[in-house]
Amino acid sequence: MSQPEPAALLLATKPEAPAVTPERPGWGVYEGWVQNEKGRRLKPGVYWHNTKLDDEGERHLVDEWIASPVFVIARTVNTDDGSEGRLLRLVTHGSNKEWVLPMEVFGGSGEDARRSLFAMGVLIALRKRGAFMEYLLEQQPRQTIATTSRPGWHESGVFVIPGRIIGGEGVRYQASSKAPNLFAAGGSLAQWQSQVATLCQGNPVLTLAIGCALAGPLLSLVGVNGGGVHLVGDSSSGKSLAQLIGASVWGDPGTFAVSWDMTKGGLEIEAASRNDTMLSLDEIKRADPRRVQEMAYALANGQGKGTMTREREGRAKLHWRLLTLSSGERSLSEHAAIGGNTAHAGAELRMVDVNAGTRAHRAFDELHGMTGEGFHRALTIAAGKNYGHLGVAFVERLTAGSDRENLLDDFTKVRAQFVVGNAQAGRVADRFAVIALAGEMAIAYNLLPWPTGTSLADSLTLYREWLERVGNGNAEDRQILAGIASFIERHGSSRFSDISAGETDTRVLNRAGYWEIEPRRRLYLFNKSGLVEAAAGFGLPRMVKALEAAGALAKRDSDRKRHTKKYRLPGGGSAGLYVIDPERLESEGGTHE
Known part of the structure; x- marks a missing residue:
């Protein structure tokens, strides 16, 4: 007795494929092998089922393979912007994947969508790309689910990240096809x-x-x-x-x-x-x-x-x-x-x-x-x-x-x-x-x-x-005081001179003020422009408030409404100057809010 050929043996051991009777013309999607009305085996995939007449008028079955199995299982509505899509279930290499297809892709050639599907393992017949897009567009699933492009808490109360819905169901994460999966897991x-x-x-x-x-x-x-x-x-x-x-x-x-x-x-x-x-x-x-x-x-x-x-519409x-x-x-x-x-x-x-x-x-x-x-x-x-x-x-x-x-x-x-x-x-x-x-x-x-x-x-x-x-004081106060202290450190010798000198020091350019020597301390007498420059970004009233809170205004005229003290200037004339004790600038500042 002769032994069966290996191919015949393989065919004999295959389980009988279920029979299908699709509407013709119409679409069919099969996750496994099936056989049509005449017993022809069809591999898994998306099919366009039709008939054609030969020259003798005899009707023949036509089963065109379009792509690997792609099921359109739900209509989606993005709760971020109201845009619609379709939830697809992709059967690739024995595993199932989900992907939300934005409906806006049908406004163009659909190339980007097909590119993304290929990247996820879907196979599409090269000469049937248009037919594949027609298949997707013609499906009218009954179920509607929400999607979001934002990870985190969704308005429904679930927590959404790519590939995971935590705390409930009924929502899907709608990712850009080109975006990396930031929430990947490895090890344990x-x-x-x-x-x-x-x-x-x-x-x-x-x-x-x-x-x-x-x-x-x-x-x-x-x-x-x-x-x-x-x-x-x-x-x-x-x-x-x-x-x-x-x-x-x-x-x-x-x-x-x-x-x-x-x-x-x-x-x-x-x-x-x-x-x-x-x-x-x-x-x-x-x-x-x-x-x-x-x-x-x-x-x-x-x-x-x-x-x-580009259409001058506001983007969210x-x-x-x-x-x-x-x-x-x-x-x-x-x-x-x-x-x-x-x-x-x-x-x-x-x-x-x-x-x-x-x-x-x-x-x-x-x-x-x-x-x-x-x-x-x-x-x-x-x-x-x-x-x-x-x-x-x-x-x-x-x-x-x-x-x-x-x-x-x-x-x-x-x-x-x-x-x-x-x-x-x-x-x-x-x-x-x-x-x-x-x-x-x-x-x-x-x-x-x-x-x-x-x-x-x-x-x-x-x-x-x-x-x-930083201390427990006000942060703006600290920055004002630090700015003035830094200004004195950088310009104390170049933009200030002795207030008690008999003549104006002509070596001082862009004068910020003077200094006054007292036992155990040197005070800096700022003119208005110099003080404003020292803590740039803050108005003069705000700066004075910080200096007062720190106790850094060492002297002032008897009129408490004024924050300056009037001095005779070298070379003649007088001016009201802000008298600042630099040692007080190292304090924590005030506690006002």
Whole structure:
């Protein structure tokens, strides 16, 4: 008895394909093999079923393969802008993927849409590209679902990120086909906990980075505005490692973290794509010093600049709410000064400096028995392999129980431990408190292997360090006083001269005032233009208010409405001058708000 041929044996072992009787003419989509009315086997895919007559008038079945299986399962409506689309289910290599197709692609050739589908594994017959687009357009699914192009909390109450809907159903994330998946995952949560989180314990800068990443989903729930913390320290101190660890909470640090080296518009796109999570910005020295304060304001305010389309229609502004984790060798105000800009207190409060350079081991406090180099390498490798798990797990726990109902009360209790002296310090305290709360919640969820109270204690440590550096006074006062002190340091010998001299010192150009020698101190007598120049960006009444609060106006005429004292000038004449004691400029400033 002869043996069957291998091909015949393979055919004999194939399961019988189900029979289909499609409408002709009409479309058909099959996830597996099927056979038509005459028993012809059809491979999986999208088909155009038709008939044709031959020369003898006999009707023949025509089954044209158009593409691999693509099912149109729902009509979509984007809640961000009301635009429509179609939710597709793609069957590629035995797996299922979902993708939202914007209806606007049908206004053109559809090439971009087909390109994206090819990238996801869909095969489309080259000569049937038009037919494929017709198939998609003609489908009329009954189901309608919402979509959004913004990650984070959706108006329906679910938390949306690419590929994940946390806390409910009925919403899909509508991603741009060219946008990278920032929320990718690698390794495992358990490995991240044991190899990353465990080593972060005892290091306030590192626990702050993790808490900063976890605080993003809490901001809108507890009513805290966005803002950021800026890690300041010398090169190679460990700042970038803290950012890498923070970024690993949500995604691959290599793509989730970005550089300051971008335009303001680019920054807005990056912030919006991480809404309700965290934006990690490395190397502030790469930012444009002329724009860096403006960018800090925009990040905290959470709204981009409006733009126009080619048709001169208003394009929707980008929106976001998140915390920014920044780093650099210089503070925000120091970097802004490079571009000739006066530091703005509001910008500094929105991006608060944190010491990440002069701790026990530069940015670190505890090396867990390792050398600094070994500690850095171990965390870098571990966070580069295990990422994208903690943030998702945190939101899953947050949405699974009733924690959201008591969240505001919990925040109030934590916030009460951050003592403040004025409203400006209060905004900073809010930020440290929500970071602390996020960390403590993750500890309670058994997501962070730290003792209860770790995140709170570390946040309080860094907040108190900030208070010690800036004092409890008004931030604008501090900047005004610092500006005047810096002006005296730079120009005290070149733009001032002795008020008691008999003749005018002709060597002084662009005079800012005079000095007066008293026992144990030298006072600087500013004219009006010199004082306004010394703290550029502030009006004269605001400057006088800061000087009075600091007790830096050493003398004035008996008329208390005046803030100047009248002096006889060298060479003749008199003028009212602002008499400033430079030693008082080092005080913390006033406490008015």
